[in-house]
Amino acid sequence: MDKLSKEAKLMAILKFNGDPKASDDLYALSQFADDYYTIWDSCIVNGVRFRCKERDDNFKKQCSGVCTWDDDENGDVIYYSVLLEILELDFIYHRKVFRFHYKRYNTDRKGKRMLIDNNLTSMNITSEWYKEDPFILATQAQQVFYLNDCARGKNLMVIQKIDHRGIYDVAEVDEEQSANDDVFQEEDSSELPSFHLIEDIPDTSSLVREDVAPIILSQEMMLKLRHKESLFRDQEDT
Known part of the structure; x- marks a missing residue:
């Protein structure tokens, strides 16, 4: 029995005995994820x-x-x-974990694959690092941008870090598909509150008289009334 299986068994015993250390979150994670998982093209983590x-x-x-x-x-x-893939893993108790499958560039200091010149850092992207460990939790990632290093060649990229000042979770629309491919989780419910009247609606049925026959006006009479109304408005403006 390997180490992870021993930890899972120990957590199951603590959970069975009602130990407060065995919370639902820890117990769910210790019992491994389902064999099936979901792959996403994009996601929003901490507003990014x-x-x-x-x-x-x-x-x-x-x-x-x-x-x-x-x-x-x-x-x-x-x-x-x-970033290559975004994996959504399902656990018991409806717990979910998002992991990033990524390709890590070799930035070993001994290999001199990093170049620093005038506060600009460039790296060589031809070599991959830690192929046996290509996963991290989505919450561990920070965003960075890569720019072509035109001065040194196509295999070098300039690393550009930024601080996100204003962040808005606005759904993007793809040119080929308009479906929402983003996955994100909100702590609070986004459902609208139930509708409640703040004042009484007046009963308009008393304004309609059913004991009097309607009066039908001719088109000529309507034009005269509109003309008089227009003259009355002009006089008010004057």
Whole structure:
């Protein structure tokens, strides 16, 4: 029995005994995800839109650049990647986890694949790194943009980081399809509140007289009345 199976068994025992440490979230995650999962082309994480590289190539705005970081003895290590797939994993108790499948560029400091010149950082994108570990949680990702390094060649990309000031979850419309391919989760309900009257609606049935026959006016009479009404308005304006 491997380590994960032992942890899953231990969590099941704690859950059975009613231990408060075995919350529904932890217990659901310990029991592994379903064999079936959903693949999305784009998603919104913490108000930032991410798109897979294959779909991102059809748009002028780039949303497929991803960066993550890790701590080591020499300080913070930043990894730069490109997003390939967005996976939605289903667990028991209706829990869901979103994972990014990405391609990580080789930015090893020993390989001198990073170039820094005048506060501009460029990297070589011809080599891939950590192929055996191509997944991260969607909440671990931050967005980054890559620009062509025209001065050094097509295999080098300039890394551009930005801070999102104003973020709006506006659904995008694809030229080929208008269906909403974005997946995001809201903490609060977006349903409209039930309708309640704030004042009484007057009963207009008393304004209609059914004991008097209607009067039908001729077209000539209607034109005279409209003419008089127009003259009356002109006098008021004067």
